[in-house]
Amino acid sequence: MKLKYNLIAWSLLGVFATACDPMDDIYNEIDAEGTTNTQTMAEYVLTDTDYETISSAAAKAATSDAEKALANAVKTDKALNEFASAEKFVPAIIAKMLPSWGKGSSVGVTYRYQNNPSGYVLEYRTVADASLSNKDYETVWGEGSPVKFLSPKHSPATVLPAWLAGKYKDAKEGDLVLVDYKYDEVDPEFTGEELYAQNFESVVANEDIVLEGWQQVELKGDRKWQGKSYSGNSYAQYSANGFTGEVDAWLISPAVEVTTSDASLSFDIKFGYYNADCLDILVSDVYSGNGSIDVAQWTSVKSQFTFPEGPASGYNDIFVNVGKASLAAYKGKSVYVAFRYVGEGPKAKTTTVQLDNVSVSSAVLAPTDEKPYNALYQFDGKDWKVKKDSRLIVVTPADYDAMGTPGSHDNFSTSDAPENYLPQFLAQKFPYAQEGDSKVVMYKYYNKVTTIEVDEYLFKEGTWILNNNMELKEKVNFVHNGTEWLFDPTVTKSLASEDYLILENWVKANKDAGYMDAKYGNSEYWFGGSSYYVNFNIQLSKRRSNDPDRVVPADDKEAETYLLSMVQKGIELILATEYPTAGAQVSGVDCFYVISAKVYNGLETFTYTYTFKGLGDAKFELQDEPEVAK
Numbered sequence: 001m002k003l004k005y006n007l008i009a010w011s012l013l014g015v016f017a018t019a020c021d022p023m024d025d026i027y028n029e030i031d032a033e034g035t036t037n038t039q040t041m042a043e044y045v046l047t048d049t050d051y052e053t054i055s056s057a058a059a060k061a062a063t064s065d066a067e068k069a070l071a072n073a074v075k076t077d078k079a080l081n082e083f084a085s086a087e088k089f090v091p092a093i094i095a096k097m098l099p100s101w102g103k104g105s106s107v108g109v110t111y112r113y114q115n116n117p118s119g120y121v122l123e124y125r126t127v128a129d130a131s132l133s134n135k136d137y138e139t140v141w142g143e144g145s146p147v148k149f150l151s152p153k154h155s156p157a158t159v160l161p162a163w164l165a166g167k168y169k170d171a172k173e174g175d176l177v178l179v180d181y182k183y184d185e186v187d188p189e190f191t192g193e194e195l196y197a198q199n200f201e202s203v204v205a206n207e208d209i210v211l212e213g214w215q216q217v218e219l220k221g222d223r224k225w226q227g228k229s230y231s232g233n234s235y236a237q238y239s240a241n242g243f244t245g246e247v248d249a250w251l252i253s254p255a256v257e258v259t260t261s262d263a264s265l266s267f268d269i270k271f272g273y274y275n276a277d278c279l280d281i282l283v284s285d286v287y288s289g290n291g292s293i294d295v296a297q298w299t300s301v302k303s304q305f306t307f308p309e310g311p312a313s314g315y316n317d318i319f320v321n322v323g324k325a326s327l328a329a330y331k332g333k334s335v336y337v338a339f340r341y342v343g344e345g346p347k348a349k350t351t352t353v354q355l356d357n358v359s360v361s362s363a364v365l366a367p368t369d370e371k372p373y374n375a376l377y378q379f380d381g382k383d384w385k386v387k388k389d390s391r392l393i394v395v396t397p398a399d400y401d402a403m404g405t406p407g408s409h410d411n412f413s414t415s416d417a418p419e420n421y422l423p424q425f426l427a428q429k430f431p432y433a434q435e436g437d438s439k440v441v442m443y444k445y446y447n448k449v450t451t452i453e454v455d456e457y458l459f460k461e462g463t464w465i466l467n468n469n470m471e472l473k474e475k476v477n478f479v480h481n482g483t484e485w486l487f488d489p490t491v492t493k494s495l496a497s498e499d500y501l502i503l504e505n506w507v508k509a510n511k512d513a514g515y516m517d518a519k520y521g522n523s524e525y526w527f528g529g530s531s532y533y534v535n536f537n538i539q540l541s542k543r544r545s546n547d548p549d550r551v552v553p554a555d556d557k558e559a560e561t562y563l564l565s566m567v568q569k570g571i572e573l574i575l576a577t578e579y580p581t582a583g584a585q586v587s588g589v590d591c592f593y594v595i596s597a598k599v600y601n602g603l604e605t606f607t608y609t610y611t612f613k614g615l616g617d618a619k620f621e622l623q624d625e626p627e628v629a630k
Contacts, residue, residue: 008379014225033574036106038304041438050093051078057092058084058489065126073125079112079470084113086476087586103482108475109187115469117456121440124176124392126452127376128168129444131180136163138306140265141188142323149182149370154613156183156317156375157386162317163386164377165307173381178394178452184370190363196256200360201234203238205225209236213254217291221247225341228354233321239352240343241273248342253358255289261331262362264324265301272352274310278343279353281305281325285333301325308576310351319356324582327360331428372397372410376442395443399425411444418443419453424466426457453497489586494596496572497533502577503529503570514548520550527570528563536570539602564599568622571610578616584616593620606630 032338034205051074058071062083070083080086086109116122140154141147150156160179168175205210207223209216216224221243228237240247265283267315282298306327308316327335337358343349376387376394401407403421412418422441431435437459446452456467477488507515507524517523523530524547528537537543540559553559574583576594584591591614599608609627612620 003388007393013032032051037100037102039098039101040105041098041107043092043108043110044097046080046109047092047094048078051075051080052090053085053093054080056401057089061088062146062372066122069125071123074451075466076447076451077114077470078110079114081114082116086473087487087489091478091487101480103480105280107485108479109478110472110476111473112391113473114473117454117469121392121454121456124440124442126451127176127178127442128178129450129452130164130177132163137182139308140320140322142306142321144322145321146365147188147368148262149188149368150371151184151187153187156373157170157534158318160375160377161384166387168379168384171379171384173379174377176387177384178374179377180372180374180397182370183373184368186369188368189366190264190361191366192361192363193259194359194361194363195259196358198251198253198355199234200227200236200356203229203236204235205229209251215252215291216252217250217252218249219248219250219293221245223247223249225249225339233319233355233356235354236269236339237352237354238341239272239350240278240341240345241350241352242352243255243343243345245344247341249341250293250465251339251341251355252287252489255334255336256360257334258327258332258360260362261608262330262364263331263339263360264362265327265358266321266359267358268321268356269307270316270318270319270354270356271308271310272315272354274312274351276343276349276351278341278349278351280340280342282338282340283325283330283335284338285330285335287336289336305573313354315354319354321357323545326461370531372473391438393426393439393441394427395422395425395441409446411446411450413446418445418453419466422457422466423557426464427571429495431457433464435459435461439464471572482551486589487586489589489591490594491592492553492596495571495598497531499578500529500531500534501572502574503527504531506573514546515546517546527573529570533600535605536567537600538567539600542600567597567599567608568610571597572612572620575612575620576592579614580618582614582616582618584614588616592623604630 015536020102026073055071055075058074059068062068062071067083067382070081074080074084080089090109090111094109097105098105123360134148137148137150138145140150140159150159164171164177164179168177198211200209202211204227207227209227217226223238223240223243225236225238228235237252238249238251265281266318280300281298281302284298286297292482305322307322308320310316337352337360339355341353342349374394374396376392377384378387397407397410400410403425406412406416406421412421422443426433426439426441430439438456440454440456442454457464458467477490478485479488480486501527504516504522504524507526515524515526517525520532523537525537525543528543538560540552540556543559543563553562575595582591593612593614594609596607596609599606607629609629611623613623615621
């Protein structure tokens with residue numbers, strides 16, 4: 001894709017033409033006025049420290065995530081770019097370095113410049129980085145749980161969208177987050193004794209729970225805990241919704257003998273339409289089991305659990321384990337566990353409670369085999385979903401491990417540069433890549449801090465190469481006007497293949513097909529441009545044989561003049577296309593464009609150098625005749 005740039009970005013594209021410097025008049029005027037300290041530095045090369053300084057200044061000036069990404073890229077890539085441009089930030093570097101230099105002084109600055117990547121690459125440069133913490137895993141498995149990973153029971157596909165929704169409550173459509181997490185393909189197992197377990201799979205949906213050894217006691221109201229079933233899973237549920245008056249309903253387990261000090265109570269929970277804290281969990285070793293409740297005989301263990309935040313509308317997405325409550329104090333005794341619901345309808349104490357997987361055990365976690373993973377999610381305006389894009393490759397922890405030393409921290413760094421690994425990585429991943437294929441690679445990079453970087457790689461001549469659009473800008477000039485340092489906005493450019501493509505595409509869209517090369521389609525004969533030969537062809541025999549409208553004069557001298565005028569018009573079209581928003585001045589200095597093109601006359605090739613003055617509104621005025629050199 002042919003990228004379009006604004007004046008500031010394009011004005012940094014190269015060295016100044018030695019044959020014609022449009023700034024000479026300005027320099028002469030400055031010199032004529034005199035100064036006590038006018039100095040010239042032919043070349044100053046920006047240092048790593050300079051790039052870091054500019055990156056910091058650009059970050060402070062940034063007003064969007066995209067601009068912040070470009071500002072940060074200066075430090076990482078050691079290169080300026082369209083946002084963090086030389087015109088805006090290099091004057092401050094020079095002023096600090098040369099504080100005594102005054103009016104008429106000049107410095108030629110050499111630096112690396114990162115041309116704008118494609119919009120496709122930029123789309124991924126605003127990605128956020130997030131990872132599940134131990135506390136997040138405890139939210140899934142329960143407070144104090146030793147399980148610090150996801151597994152098929154609590155899969156990434158189920159857990160991560162809900163986790164992202166809670167973490168990024170102000171997410172906007174299109175937001176991207178790269179999530180790091182740990183996962184084991186096998187659910188965690190515990191060694192030790194399961195003293196009691198109830199998963200409610202035998203309850204009857206929408207009927208009062210009747211289970212062997214379990215009791216229901218209503219101290220207030222006459223509503224009991226009921227069995228429920230959803231998506232193949234059965235569980236216990238209570239809600240005061242639709243009930244008139246107070247309820248105080250107890251669901252009491254059978255007596256469980258606590259045989260070890262390692263014993264603990266655990267269960268899974270979901271809430272729905274949360275409007276009040278209605279649930280308590282109590283333990284008693286003196287309850288007689290006859291249905292007669294003396295609240296003083298029960299001890300609440302609720303504070304040892306961690307409950308999910310209940311939604312005011314709808315239900316929690318998944319059942320969440322609440323953690324463990326130690327039963328060590330009851331070793332050698334039998335205990336009852338009660339789930340007590342206290343609410344009132346139709347007043348706002350009607351939260352729905354769903355209960356599952358009640359367990360009393362002394363189990364400890366068996367050896368596990370969790371590994372680090374990552375996944376890219378995007379917010380679609382409603383939900384977080386895995387981003388699917390065949391052109392995007394996200395480097396995974398397993399990929400870093402396969403590369404060797406980058407696997408020690410799952411990132412690249414200054415000592416393990418990505419360009420030293422990614423070409424081979426892509427070659428192995430895509431053994432049947434075809435010429436011109438491209439992939440966008442997202443990876444982590446460490447340089448004092450860890451950032452997410454995105455690069456485009458192209459498959460060219462059997463090799464994956466980094467398409468970083470990097471250029472070396474040599475001796476770009478800055479002048480001192482007596483008050484401040486200013487950027488000299490002269491653009492110097494030698495036409496390249498992509499420039500001639502502009503002419504070919506224009507001819508295809510606007511002229512007879514006979515003006516295009518019939519066999520290969522990589523040359524046009526209206527202006528004479530060729531993206532293949534990278535030149536203009538003014539050979540009379542060639543142009544006359546591809547002239548369906550007979551616009552080339554019959555007289556050879558007139559024809560030569562006409563064809564050269566078409567070269568000039570072709571260059572003007574290229575300028576208008578590439579600089580559609582270019583102004584006439586930058587910081588009060590006229591904008592000039594020094595353009596060099598190869599011209600073939602059938603016998604020899606010459607270099608024609610044209611100087612145009614920018615007039616604004618995509619218009620350009622030729623300054624004198626072009627200079628011609630072999």
